[in-house]
Amino acid sequence: MDDEAQQEKKTVVRCTFCGEPLKRDDMVRYRGAVACRQCAEDAKKQQERFTSPVFFTVGGIGALIAGAGSIGYILSRLLPLPQWVVSGFTLVSVGLALISLGNLGLYFNWDRKWGFFLAALSLAGCFGGLVFVQNYIALGPAPYLEEIPAIYPLSLYIFEGGLYIMLAVNGALMVLTRDDHGIELLTLATAGAMLLASAIFYLLLPAFTLHSIYFLTAETETIGP
Numbered sequence: 683m684d685d686e687a688q689q690e691k692k693t694v695v696r697c698t699f700c701g702e703p704l705k706r707d708d709m710v711r712y713r714g715a716v717a718c719r720q721c722a723e724d725a726k727k728q729q730e731r732f733t734s735p736v737f738f739t740v741g742g743i744g745a746l747i748a749g750a751g752s753i754g755y756i757l758s759r760l761l762p763l764p765q766w767v768v769s770g771f772t773l774v775s776v777g778l779a780l781i782s783l784g785n786l787g788l789y790f791n792w793d794r795k796w797g798f799f800l801a802a803l804s805l806a807g808c809f810g811g812l813v814f815v816q817n818y819i820a821l822g823p824a825p826y827l828e829e830i831p832a833i834y835p836l837s838l839y840i841f842e843g844g845l846y847i848m849l850a851v852n853g854a855l856m857v858l859t860r861d862d863h864g865i866e867l868l869t870l871a872t873a874g875a876m877l878l879a880s881a882i883f884y885l886l887l888p889a890f891t892l893h894s895i896y897f898l899t900a901e902t903e904t905i906g907p
C-alpha cells in the first residue's frame with residue numbers, strides 16, 4: 683500500500699496550461715491536453731470567440747463569386763470587350779474582398795502570421811482589381827492608348843499578383859499544415875473552394891492566352907505588307 687501511494691505521488695499529473703498539480707476529480711481534457719477545469723473553461727471561451735464559422739462561410743461565398751467572375755476575366759483576355767473586363771474584374775475583386783474576411787478567420791483560428799499575410803494579399807488584389815476597372819472605364823483598353831499611365835499596368839500587377847500568390851500560399855498551407863496544426867475543416871473548405879474556382883481559370887488561362895497570341899500575331903502577319 684505504501685509503495686502504491688508513493689508511486690502516485692511521483693506520477694503527479696499537472697495542468698498543461700497553468701502547471702498546477704491535478705487531483706483526479708479536477709482533471710479534464712481540453713483538445714486532448716490534460717488540464718484543470720478552470721483552464722479548460724478559459725481556453726474553451728477563448729476558442730469560441732474566434733471560431734465563428736461566419737468568417738469561413740463569407741470567405742467561401744467570396745471564393746464562389748471570384749470563381750464566377752473569373753469567367754468574365756477569361757473572356758476579357760480573349761476579347762477586349764468592356765462588359766467582360768468590367769464585370770469580370772469587379773466580381774473577382776468583390777470575391778477577393780470577401781475572401782480576405784475568410785483569411786481573417788484563419789488569422790483568429792489558427793495562424794496569426796499567415797492569416798494576416800493572406801488577408802493582406804487578398805485585400806491588395808481587391809483594390810488592384812477595382813483600380814484597374816476604374817482605369818478601364820476612364821481610359822479604355824490599354825492597347826489603344828498612346829501613352830499608358832503607370833497606374834494602369836501597376837493595378838493589374840497588384841490584382842493578379844495578389845491573386846496568384848494568395849492561391850499559391852493557400853495551396854502550400856493546405857499541404858504543409860495537414861498533420862501538424864490540425865487546420866480547421868472550414869478553412870480547408872474555403873481554400874478548397876478557392877482552388878476549385880481558380881482551377882477553371884488558371885488551367886485555362888495560359889491555353890487561352892497562347893491561343894489569342896497565336897490569332898493576334900497571325901492577323902498581324904496577314905495585314906502586314
Ligand SMILES: [Zn+2]
Pocket residue numbers: 697698699700701702717718719720721722
Ligand atoms: Zn490549469
